[in-house]
Amino acid sequence: MDHDATPSAPLPQRTLESLRRYRRLVNYLAAAQVYLQDNATLREPLAAEHIKPRLLGHWGTCPGINLVYAHLNRLIVDTDASILLVTGPGHGAAANLANLWLEGTLAEFYPQLTRDAEGLGRLVAAFSRPGGFPSHLFPGLPGTLNEGGELGYALATAYGAALDNPDLLVACIIGDGEAETGPTAGAWHSNKFLNPATDGAVLPILHLNRWKIASPTLFATMTDEELMALFTGYGHSVRFVAASEDRDLDADLAAAFDWALGAIGAIQAAARAGEPPARPAWPMVILQTPKGMTGPVRVEGQPVEGTWRSHQVPLEEVRADPGHRTQLDAWLRSYRLEELLDDACRPAEDILALCPAGDRRMAMNPHGFGGRIRRPLELPDLRAHAVDVGESGAETASAMKVLGRYLRDVIDRNAQARNFRIVCPDELESNRLGATLEVTARQYNWPIPPEAEHIARDGRVMEILSEHNCQGWLQGYLLTGRHGLFPCYEAFIAIVDGMMNQFAKFLKASLEVEWRRPLSALNYLLTSESWRQEHNGYSHQGPGFINSLLTKKGHTYRIYLPPDANCVLAAMAHCLASTDRINLIVAGKQPMPQWLAMDEAIDHTLHGASVWPWAGTNDGEDPEVVLMGCGDSLTLEVMAAAQILAEQAPTWRVRVVNVCRLMVLGIPQKYPSGMDERAFERLFPPGVPVIVNFHGYTSAIKQLLWERPGAADRFDVNGYREEGTTTTPFDMQVRNRSSRFHLVIQAARAIAARRPAVAAQAERIIRRHEGLLREHADYIRRHGQDLPVVRHWQWSQA
Numbered sequence: 001m002d003h004d005a006t007p008s009a010p011l012p013q014r015t016l017e018s019l020r021r022y023r024r025l026v027n028y029l030a031a032a033q034v035y036l037q038d039n040a041t042l043r044e045p046l047a048a049e050h051i052k053p054r055l056l057g058h059w060g061t062c063p064g065i066n067l068v069y070a071h072l073n074r075l076i077v078d079t080d081a082s083i084l085l086v087t088g089p090g091h092g093a094a095a096n097l098a099n100l101w102l103e104g105t106l107a108e109f110y111p112q113l114t115r116d117a118e119g120l121g122r123l124v125a126a127f128s129r130p131g132g133f134p135s136h137l138f139p140g141l142p143g144t145l146n147e148g149g150e151l152g153y154a155l156a157t158a159y160g161a162a163l164d165n166p167d168l169l170v171a172c173i174i175g176d177g178e179a180e181t182g183p184t185a186g187a188w189h190s191n192k193f194l195n196p197a198t199d200g201a202v203l204p205i206l207h208l209n210r211w212k213i214a215s216p217t218l219f220a221t222m223t224d225e226e227l228m229a230l231f232t233g234y235g236h237s238v239r240f241v242a243a244s245e246d247r248d249l250d251a252d253l254a255a256a257f258d259w260a261l262g263a264i265g266a267i268q269a270a271a272r273a274g275e276p277p278a279r280p281a282w283p284m285v286i287l288q289t290p291k292g293m294t295g296p297v298r299v300e301g302q303p304v305e306g307t308w309r310s311h312q313v314p315l316e317e318v319r320a321d322p323g324h325r326t327q328l329d330a331w332l333r334s335y336r337l338e339e340l341l342d343d344a345c346r347p348a349e350d351i352l353a354l355c356p357a358g359d360r361r362m363a364m365n366p367h368g369f370g371g372r373i374r375r376p377l378e379l380p381d382l383r384a385h386a387v388d389v390g391e392s393g394a395e396t397a398s399a400m401k402v403l404g405r406y407l408r409d410v411i412d413r414n415a416q417a418r419n420f421r422i423v424c425p426d427e428l429e430s431n432r433l434g435a436t437l438e439v440t441a442r443q444y445n446w447p448i449p450p451e452a453e454h455i456a457r458d459g460r461v462m463e464i465l466s467e468h469n470c471q472g473w474l475q476g477y478l479l480t481g482r483h484g485l486f487p488c489y490e491a492f493i494a495i496v497d498g499m500m501n502q503f504a505k506f507l508k509a510s511l512e513v514e515w516r517r518p519l520s521a522l523n524y525l526l527t528s529e530s531w532r533q534e535h536n537g538y539s540h541q542g543p544g545f546i547n548s549l550l551t552k553k554g555h556t557y558r559i560y561l562p563p564d565a566n567c568v569l570a571a572m573a574h575c576l577a578s579t580d581r582i583n584l585i586v587a588g589k590q591p592m593p594q595w596l597a598m599d600e601a602i603d604h605t606l607h608g609a610s611v612w613p614w615a616g617t618n619d620g621e622d623p624e625v626v627l628m629g630c631g632d633s634l635t636l637e638v639m640a641a642a643q644i645l646a647e648q649a650p651t652w653r654v655r656v657v658n659v660c661r662l663m664v665l666g667i668p669q670k671y672p673s674g675m676d677e678r679a680f681e682r683l684f685p686p687g688v689p690v691i692v693n694f695h696g697y698t699s700a701i702k703q704l705l706w707e708r709p710g711a712a713d714r715f716d717v718n719g720y721r722e723e724g725t726t727t728t729p730f731d732m733q734v735r736n737r738s739s740r741f742h743l744v745i746q747a748a749r750a751i752a753a754r755r756p757a758v759a760a761q762a763e764r765i766i767r768r769h770e771g772l773l774r775e776h777a778d779y780i781r782r783h784g785q786d787l788p789v790v791r792h793w794q795w796s797q798a
Helices: 013-035 062-079 093-103 105-109 117-126 154-162 182-192 224-233 249-272 322-333 399-413 434-438 467-479 490-510 545-550 565-577 598-607 632-648 677-683 698-705 729-735 740-754 756-783
Strands: 083-087 169-175 201-208 236-242 282-288 396-398 420-424 461-463 483-489 522-527 557-560 582-586 591-593 609-611 625-630 654-659 690-697 715-720
Touching: 013 062, 013 093, 013 117, 013 249, 013 322, 062 083, 062 093, 062 169, 062 201, 062 249, 062 282, 083 154, 093 105, 093 117, 154 169, 154 182, 154 201, 154 467, 182 201, 182 467, 201 249, 224 236, 224 282, 236 249, 249 282, 396 399, 399 420, 399 434, 399 565, 420 467, 467 483, 467 490, 467 522, 483 490, 490 522, 490 545, 490 582, 522 565, 545 557, 545 582, 545 690, 545 698, 557 565, 565 582, 565 598, 591 632, 598 609, 609 677, 625 632, 625 740, 632 654, 632 690, 632 729, 632 740, 632 756, 690 698, 690 740, 698 715, 715 740, 729 740, 729 756, 740 756
Parallel strands: 083 169, 169 201, 201 282, 236 282, 420 461, 420 483, 483 522, 522 582, 557 582, 625 654, 625 690, 690 715
Antiparallel strands: 396 591, 609 654
């Protein structure tokens, strides 16, 4: 790390006193934000009209955040360390805002929040008020990577920010309530992946204030010995700092932070000298303070400080209850604000001296402004990786194997920049992306068994059986200006559904902040898809992540369901170049027919939906029925059904449409990439029935189509109907009524209803395929595999 040697001597008493004064000021500011809308300097007697009509915010965690913030600032001033702060405790923004105001950062983004009486009054009034600041962190505050209300994600995000940033220390405050969550529990293992030679470091600070909203935290019930055993077992070197009557809290925390920075420097120096420790014991601090310290000790005879009663608003009736108001007045005046501010309400010089300057302020650290430092990836030529498609459907290929070779070259081309990573829950090779390991390795930094392959201290792939960790790592990596990809089994990505939801909200809010610059997209690749998890069974069959994305603002995401390998390549290239959105690509890994040449695939992906005239009859013109495929396995069934219809009813006019970018089906007013109505009607002519074969739950298509005029009456949607088991590939389609036989029956019924003259022909076709469905059910039970007519099917143009 690029900083001076850490001080070894105890801090001078003068510095310790300034730290205490600093904390008094920011604790006052945090409490005032919760309560006051006026009289922020307390130069008038406190009156009811000075109190906010709604008291919001979480006081209990604020003193601990202020304590950490003050001491990290002191560490930066003394050592010139580059530190980025990730704050995990929920709804502690009043503390962060107090420090941002004090150090002058807030005024750089909100010029009205000056360090004087007027600016102080505006800050206090703006907290938890419409048009002001929420009670949790949000993208409108500089340096924010984690909102705080997203309980559980802070630690993994911090590690993602540290990757490939060798001179950065990411300090992460983890609340002990937050530490109970699954994402945090998995994230403690992230230290084993950090490469001290090429990555930065993370300093976890577990803030143990013992209480959640109404009950003690799990860590509060553990002894120091048990906590030491737990976190030593995780691979940390642990130091306790506890508030007590016989210890100087500031002196102890200063010493702990000096120790931590020195320990980190020693680990990194050894690794960068070519002697990396086998099991680096990265430091962490367990900070034990009373919840809501410096606030009311008791209210109406009940203990408050150090209990769950201080969690949110310790005094709730201050407008209506004179007794509560008197106690609030005494609490606020106990900080002796007049000793900390001059007559113009500018903070005292000794307090300001503890604030770093310029981009050494944690909230102004350049890595906290990822959009400013982001550089585009150098992407390979798609045509160099294209599947050679001569006649449509004649070639077969695994889209994931093809994509793996493309991603291999992405890694190779950007090796020097060190700005691209793949995070994956131990499924890279299972998902046929193993070609990437030709140019890199899985990064891991603890000793491994000699039989292990493709694992090294430095690699571009991060694999762990924790989807939570993968999501957190990638978020931290993207938010600090880099690029990445998250491949996952489709059915298991739902584990991070809540984290994705929070990131989507973070992204939407970021787009509304003028000074936020574009960030690389969060890219999901879902493979081992539900339709081909017939061997793993029902638990592995679930395409519902699409539905989760569809609840978000339409401009914050894109969903791709490419029908073949070349379309997968085109979609991936677009996603890796895109910014300020979540991208979802869903595609299978098994060999499948290839439909489009590379130029056709690029055009198809760009437009999102196309008529395939060669796949239908009458070149797709003047259709009597439209067969729409969306998703590779579902498109295969559409193509098979179209071929059957062309062979058995060649005079019927059948159009085949493929949709590879799902959002084009929505109206552009709601989904910016949606087709306008005229383009939509060119693909799906008014009055013509459309049979949709969709990869996911039918509700997703219905949601997108319901605002299209007349769509509800003529779109018949097939998709995953929550039917599955351990079975054959084709039986998955049969069980969910999306098989080629079902499509043929649906098409025959639709055409007969429109053209009674062919009703008898339609009836023969319907009965034939109902018979094939019965034959299928008997055959798979006797033979354990699909019918030969299905197994050996190949596309041929009529």
